[in-house]
Amino acid sequence: DVKVTQSSRYLVKRTGEKVFLECVQDMDHENMFWYRQDPGLGLRLIYFSYDVKMKEKGDIPEGYSVSREKKERFSLILESASTNQTSMYLCASSLPGQGLDYEQYFGPGTRLTVT
Amino acid sequence: QKEVEQDPGPLSVPEGAIVSLNCTYSNSAFQYFMWYRQYSRKGPELLMYTYSSGNKEDGRFTAQVDKSSKYISLFIRDSQPSDSATYLCAMNYDYKLSFGAGTTVTVRA
Numbered sequence: 001d002v003k004v005t006q007s008s009r010y011l012v013k014r015t016g017e018k019v020f021l022e023c024v025q026d027m028d029h030e031n032m033f034w035y036r037q038d039p040g041l042g043l044r045l046i047y048f049s050y051d052v053k054m055k056e057k058g059d060i061p062e063g064y065s066v067s068r069e070k071k072e073r074f075s076l077i078l079e080s081a082s083t084n085q086t087s088m089y090l091c092a093s094s095l096p097g098q099g100l101d102y103e104q105y106f107g108p109g110t111r112l113t114v115t
Numbered sequence: 116q117k118e119v120e121q122d123p124g125p126l127s128v129p130e131g132a133i134v135s136l137n138c139t140y141s142n143s144a145f146q147y148f149m150w151y152r153q154y155s156r157k158g159p160e161l162l163m164y165t166y167s168s169g170n171k172e173d174g175r176f177t178a179q180v181d182k183s184s185k186y187i188s189l190f191i192r193d194s195q196p197s198d199s200a201t202y203l204c205a206m207n208y209d210y211k212l213s214f215g216a217g218t219t220v221t222v223r224a
Contacts, residue, residue: 009156048211102147107158
C-alpha cells in the first residue's frame with residue numbers, strides 16, 4: 001500500500017512567518033506534487049518534482065518554493081506567509097509513465113491558517 | 116476559462132437514489148479521465164479511470180466519457196450513506212492532472 005504522509009494535519013502561523021510543509025512517500029515514486037485545495041476552486045498545482053533536485057512550477061507557484069533533496073521527501077516552503085495562503089495543502093506522488101501509472105496517491109492534507 | 120468545469124453542488128439525495136455527476140473540459144489533448152473520491156479530512160483517492168470514449172462499470176459505479184462533446188459523467192447506483200464524499204473529476208495528457216472543483220454529495224439514510 002502506498003503511503004504518503006504529511007508532517008502536520010493542522011498548522012496556524014502568523015503573517016510574515018516562514019512555513020515549511022513536509023511530505024514523505026514510501027513507494028519510491030519519482031513524481032511528487034504539491035497542491036492547494038480551496039472551496040469552489042478544486043485542486044490547483046503549486047509545484048511538482050520529477051526527480052531529486054528537479055522541480056517545475058505548476059499553475060500557482062507565486063509565493064511558494066520547494067525542495068527535494070531525497071527521493072522520498074518533498075517540502076513546500078512559504079517564504080513569507082500571507083493570509084491568502086490560508087488553505088488545505090495536499091501532497092501527492094506517482095510513478096512516471098502512461099495510463100494508470102499516472103495515478104496520484106495523496107496524503108491526508110495540512111490545513112494551514114495564516115493569521 | 117478553467118480547463119475543467121464541475122458543478123460544486125452540494126448534492127443531497129436519499130439512500131438508494133442514483134447520483135449523477137459530470138464535468139466538461141476544454142482541452143482536447145486530455146487522454147485519461149479519472150474520478151477521485153475524497154472523504155472529509157482525508158486526501159483524494161482514485162475511484163475510477165477511463166482512457167477512451169464509452170462506458171466503464173465497476174460495481175455500483177459507472178463512468179462515461181464523450182470526447183466529441185468533451186463531457187464526462189459518473190453515476191452511482193443504489194447510493195449508500197457511505198458514498199457521502201466529495202467527488203473530483205481529473206484529466207491529464209502528461210503526468211500532470213487538471214482537477215474539477217469537486218462536487219460534495221450527501222446520501223441521507
